[in-house]
Amino acid sequence: MKKLQVWLPLLFAVVMIMGMLIGFRLRGNIVTSGFFKTRKQSPVQEVVDLVNMKYVDPVSMDTLGNAAIDGMLTRLDPHSVYIPAADLSEVNEDLQGNFEGVGIEFQIFDDTVNVVSVLAGGPSDKAGLQVGDKFLKVGDSIVAGNGISTDKIRTLLRGPGASKVIIKVLRKGQPQDFTVSRGTIPLPAVDVSYMIDKQTGYIRINKFSETTHAEFARAIQGLQEKGLQQLILDLRGNGGGILQESIEIADDFLDGDKLIVYTVGARAPKVEYHCRRDGLFENGKTVILTDEGTASASEVLAGALQDWDRATIIGRRTFGKGLVQEQYQLSDGSAIRLTVARYYTPTGRSIQKPYDKGHEDYNEEVIKRFRNGEVVHGDSATAHAGPAYKTFGKQHRTVFGGGGITPDIFVGFDTTTLDKNITSLYMDGTLSRFIYSYYIQHMPLFQSFKTPAEFVAGFHGEEQLWNGLANYATRDTIDLHAIPQKDKEILQHRIKALMARQIWRTEGYYEVSNAYDPVVNKALETLKK
Structure with a gap:
């Protein structure tokens, strides 16, 4: 027994080494299952490894891997998709129903970020931002007159909840600074x-x-x-x-x-x-x-x-x-x-x-x-x-x-509004710019209406709005004077709805738009029957 105790550690070591050698020999040919499993590399992983180790030029392996995943998923159905890590947060926001931001809607006109809507009770509203403000700087970034993009502005404005951002705006010709504490902004369904x-x-x-x-x-x-x-x-x-x-x-x-x-x-x-x-x-x-x-x-x-x-x-x-x-x-x-x-x-x-x-x-x-x-x-x-x-x-x-x-x-x-001049109004952004500028110029008039229903019944400036748009559109070489009468009427209804959106956001837009919507009217007719 004493002799066995002396040789026992050596015996265990020899058995372990032999087991390791046998295991490595079998590794390339055996795929086991269970908690401990050794899986043979797939051809996809082998190709990725070979490119990484042997390819003639430098390669971004992340980009290559993403492309491989995309290629694999395209062989499946059209709705199986890969979401890169950089995009995942934004993709999930829509399903979560909220995001962390400052609570404004903006549009870029003439290379300038214009505030077109401020969420009531939101961070920007509490800080004092107003419709009509024009952004000059967000934090340390200049955002006016330098080809700023919508995605870049969105990135600058969003951030962790309760974090602060200083926004410099131009209001009535005077620059002003506002400190906005970011908060949870709902994305209503x-x-x-x-x-x-x-x-x-x-x-x-x-x-x-x-x-x-x-x-x-x-x-x-x-x-x-x-x-x-x-x-x-x-x-x-x-x-x-x-x-x-x-x-x-x-x-x-x-x-x-x-x-x-x-x-x-x-x-x-x-x-x-x-x-x-x-x-x-x-x-x-x-x-x-x-x-x-x-x-x-x-x-x-x-x-x-x-x-x-x-x-x-x-x-x-x-x-x-x-x-x-x-x-x-x-x-x-x-x-x-x-x-x-x-x-x-x-x-x-x-x-x-x-x-x-x-x-x-x-x-x-x-x-x-x-x-x-x-x-x-x-x-x-x-x-x-x-x-x-x-x-x-x-x-x-x-x-x-x-x-x-x-x-x-x-x-x-309804195909009546497919006239090329009307299409250009949307494609070139002419209509959006006109609605915003007209609203800013006539804000007291529009704010005198308390509800969308009151606006539908009480606003009678359609012809003045139309003439203003027609003149404004000539700057973009769009001629609205020769379009058919039916197209003009439909476009006038759309302008009125967009103006209501400027005042009451989506609630105003749909309440005004529905008054002229043939599908909604058919629904009302059906319910009566």
Whole structure:
């Protein structure tokens, strides 16, 4: 035993060395699983390593790696994407529903940053900034007359909450300094909610972020206090967001334990989402407005209410995105949003349009709707390619899958404002510059109106506004004197709405714009029937 104790450490050492040698021999050929696993390098990693060690010229490995990931994801579906670390914070802000900043809206006119709106009660408002101020410096950075970009200004203004930034502005010809303490700035998901008439409410949702359902609940409860009996829910241009938020809103319209949506993927089991509580608006008449910009979570909401005959869909066919993404954080601070399942409406419809012809063809599909006349003429221009289903409600309507939500009542795209001179107004920024400068010059007049409804009924300076715009546009060689009368009337309505936005932000814009909107008018007509 004494002799064994002397040789035992040496014996253990020999066994360990032999085990290590055998392990290294087998390493290149064996892939084990479990907690301790040695994985054979993939060809992708081998190529990256070879380029890093052997390539003739210096290479940014981060850029090369990003390109490799992007190339891999393009072989999947159009909605699986890579988000670089530098972009992740901004990308997530929209879903979070807030960011840290100073609380202003600005536009760059003539190489000068102009304050066009100040958030009431926000950091800039508390510091004393006003509409009409022109930025000279932000911190130590000169921002006037040097080709400053919108992204650069946004970067200078944003920062950690409670941090301070000194902003030098030009006000009425005099430079002034303001110290602004950055704070949490909301990114509202509900653009506007108001009563169109004594019983009809209107709510517009622009995205589904973490705050959407809470905002919607406050909006609809506020309208109910004003006598809400029937609702127009505007989802036009809403590109989606967080699926659970749209499910919560659908639950407010549907009773019992009705199925709202289900998801399933090759590696994801089927998950059903049902109503689970009493809703805020289970009985009133409902109309949902859609267009080709209505996508993803918006289509879940519209599809569920259509399948249960709970709402009438008015407008144009939605985008057609029925894929569910989950976001995964990567070790370098970047992330990928990977498609993990498809979602299906209660009747079993897949709303996802085909993407088997490649990403370019997929991304141009909406443009094709304009070319083939679908956005103007609806179903008469294009045939349904997807399977037909029957709704569950009393109406037992026929609905279609395989490419967006088709409206129950079609309202075509208005092509009257496609005159090249009118298009130039938007493309060249002429209209935005005119609205801002005219508002600044006539601020007391516009501020005399207390509400958007009062502005719609009481403002009669449309012709003066028009003449001002026509003269202003000549500076950019845009001739508005020869456009058709109908185009002029529509543009006058848009100018009035944009002026209301200058006063009351999105609430004013939509309340004025809706007074002349043919889709909203069709919704009101439908509700009366």
